[in-house]
Amino acid sequence: MANLRQASLRHANLALVARTVLGAGSPPSRAEVASTTSLTRSTVSRLVDELVAGGVLAEVGSVVGGPGRPGRPATPLVASTGRFAALGLQVGVGHLAARLVDLSGTVLAERHVVADLAGSRPGPALRRLRTLAAGVLGAVPAGCHVVGAGLALPGIVDADEGRLLRAPNLGWADVVPGPMLSAVLGGLGLRVGNEADLAAHAFAHPAPGRDSEPQDFVYLSGEVGIGGAIVVDGGVMAGRHGWAGEIGHVCVDPDGPACACGSTGCLEQYAGRLALLAAAGLDAATTPAEMVARVRDGDEKAQAAIRAAARALGVALAGVVNVLDIPTMVLGGHLAQVGELLAPEIEQILGRRVLSAAWVRPRVVVAPDDPAPGATGAALLALDDLVRDPAGVLGTS
Numbered sequence: 128m129a130n131l132r133q134a135s136l137r138h139a140n141l142a143l144v145a146r147t148v149l150g151a152g153s154p155p156s157r158a159e160v161a162s163t164t165s166l167t168r169s170t171v172s173r174l175v176d177e178l179v180a181g182g183v184l185a186e187v188g189s190v191v192g193g194p195g196r197p198g199r200p201a202t203p204l205v206a207s208t209g210r211f212a213a214l215g216l217q218v219g220v221g222h223l224a225a226r227l228v229d230l231s232g233t234v235l236a237e238r239h240v241v242a243d244l245a246g247s248r249p250g251p252a253l254r255r256l257r258t259l260a261a262g263v264l265g266a267v268p269a270g271c272h273v274v275g276a277g278l279a280l281p282g283i284v285d286a287d288e289g290r291l292l293r294a295p296n297l298g299w300a301d302v303v304p305g306p307m308l309s310a311v312l313g314g315l316g317l318r319v320g321n322e323a324d325l326a327a328h329a330f331a332h333p334a335p336g337r338d339s340e341p342q343d344f345v346y347l348s349g350e351v352g353i354g355g356a357i358v359v360d361g362g363v364m365a366g367r368h369g370w371a372g373e374i375g376h377v378c379v380d381p382d383g384p385a386c387a388c389g390s391t392g393c394l395e396q397y398a399g400r401l402a403l404l405a406a407a408g409l410d411a412a413t414t415p416a417e418m419v420a421r422v423r424d425g426d427e428k429a430q431a432a433i434r435a436a437a438r439a440l441g442v443a444l445a446g447v448v449n450v451l452d453i454p455t456m457v458l459g460g461h462l463a464q465v466g467e468l469l470a471p472e473i474e475q476i477l478g479r480r481v482l483s484a485a486w487v488r489p490r491v492v493v494a495p496d497d498p499a500p501g502a503t504g505a506a507l508l509a510l511d512d513l514v515r516d517p518a519g520v521l522g523t524s
Contacts, residue, residue, distance in 0.1 A: 137174075138518045140166060144174045145517045148184055149230070149336025154203030175204060181521035182210030182272075183230065183513070206230040206334065209268050211513060211520060214276040214315065215506030216256055216308075217322060217499045220245050220296045220351040221400075223252065224499035225259040227267060228506035230513070232334030236266035239498055245351060246298040253307040261311045274513050274520060276315045277505025278304055279322040281354060283370050289319040295387035296352045318508060323347075323354030323372060324363045325504030326459055330494055331361050335510040344455040344492070345447055347374060347440075348501070349462035352387075353395040357451065375399070377443040397439035400461040406432035415464030422468055437469045441476025448481045448489055459494040466493035
């Protein structure tokens with residue numbers, strides 16, 4: 128029993144030291160880790176040695192000085208690069224993606240293809256995704272261990288069963304992707320999640336253990352439709368069944384156009400990519416950059432489409448803020464690509480419609496332009512498992 132308690136304590140302390148290093152604003156020394164964790168320096172030194180030898184952490188060049196050790200060299204610690212990684216996959220209505228991400232948050236390899244999957248059948252699309260995954264796994268650097276895999280899907284997901292219940296814009300329902308991908312994944316477990324939830328996780332935590340600002344926000348993921356996620360204290364608020372955040376299907380006008388979900392007047396019918404382009408009189412192949420250029424050049428139809436999308440977003444998001452008291456909105460996907468046009472008007476509408484705006488002004492943040500943030504989030508969640516229990520992988524390197 129004593130040996131069991133000792134082993135459990137060691138596992139917990141390894142995780143504590145790993146989280147402390149990975150979450151530090153700048154690379155900490157052993158002494159700084161000891162000070163932060165309240166562990167003894169000898170204990171920290173022993174644990175760090177294990178984590179460095181096992182490839183979870185790495186040491187970088189020594190610097191002079193350190194807490195309580197003036198003038199003596201200290202060796203900063205960072206996440207190891209290229210030793211442990213996870214595979215992130217994503218199915219969108221307009222694309223497929225596969226990424227290999229390591230503990231530092233670095234993308235080691237990726238494949239991304241444009242594909243029109245609206246109304247498609249799951250089998251052929253997942254076989255294409257399997258080919259992309261095989262290409263990425265074939266590019267794993269020597270000495271790198273892949274510890275998990277995740278799949279981001281644009282719809283309602285039963286994460287426990289690994290089942291996509293419904294994706295209206297894909298036209299998919301009751302799909303279990305795991306068996307179709309198992310041949311390339313081998314023994315890797317596959318975690319299936321909602322694309323917007325995973326993209327929001329990647330925005331809040333760009334690498335395992337590392338937090339970005341803000342940590343409380345509403346995330347909108349724009350593609351053909353609009354997905355959403357609610358993040359509180361860095362964690363995605365899943366709701367009772369894991370289906371929270373479907374902002375794209377908040378009703379803006381009950382008498383509005385029919386939506387693929389079966390309702391009418393949903394937000395994505397005004398601010399989804401295809402809806403936005405159609406309102407501007409532009410072809411579905413028009414890039415966001417061209418849309419921005421047309422607005423800047425004074426194209427009245429394009430300007431009207433942006434105003435209508437911003438109004439719909441402002442109305443829908445004002446309701447979200449009034450209910451949840453989360454005044455920061457993050458625009459991702461195609462909404463980020465036209466975010467500089469949308470943000471000012473959305474903020475004006477939120478300022479008028481949010482009850483608490485007089486005290487805390489709502490703001491809109493534009494996410495980095497990334498075609499597949501859900502794939503990154505899927506990989507990062509798999510790596511989080513390693514950080515929570517690094518002892519489980521120390522014998523594999």
